[in-house]
Amino acid sequence: MISKIKYLYKKIVKDPFKNFELNTIILSQTKELEWAHIYHDSIRGKEWLEKLPLNVGRWAGNYSFFYVLNRILADYKPNRILDLGLGESSKFVSTYLENYLLHSTHVIVEQDEVWLKQFENRFELCNRSSIIHCPLEKVIIKDFESNSYKNINDKIKEKFDLYIVDGPFGSDRYSRYDILNFVERFEENEEFIIMMDDTNRLGEQDTLKDIIICLKKKNINYFLGNYVGNKSLTIIATTKYKFVTSL
Structure with a gap:
């Protein structure tokens, strides 16, 4: 570099x-x-993270992403984690479950069955990390075509403490809009953290704006934080987790 x-x-x-x-x-x-x-x-002193073969950057999260994810998992110990997009973040979270978050659960959503099998051949997830296959489909959001996980609403009904949004493949407009399905289920007293990666791009910015509109309609108090390296990560957190926006 x-x-x-x-x-x-x-x-x-x-x-x-x-x-x-x-x-x-x-x-x-x-x-x-x-x-x-x-x-x-x-991560100094966490030998299990220091030895983790992690590919940082490009399609995966960058260093600011993994720094923030590490702090969230270490400091706030989320019990239920949703991971949209199987990859490096999935390895990171699952390693935490194996070594530190001994009672947490982790649901991963992946669009590509071939990639899913290749991943499982190379990396063994914790038994409290589960993968749900949701094929990619095209949907229309406000007159724009957007990639979406097929039937994700039917396959995942529960709520989570931490939402990691790094999938499906990005779209030019209203990218990764599936997260709105979960935001629309939130209640006024809901406590959560949303990690929205790639918010330097217009498509993710569209989605971020609609998340904020939805939270305001529900009278949910929220805090925003941006972490910028060679791409941007935006954190949306409720009062319980507000300090994660200024790590």
């Missing part, structure tokens, strides 16, 4: 007026490098 920053800096020096975009990129990469150090400091 450091070599990439040096390369971008040299391009900016050559033409500073035409490289505003490069300035933005190098700033985000620098922030990501800082988050990497913060993350590694936060």
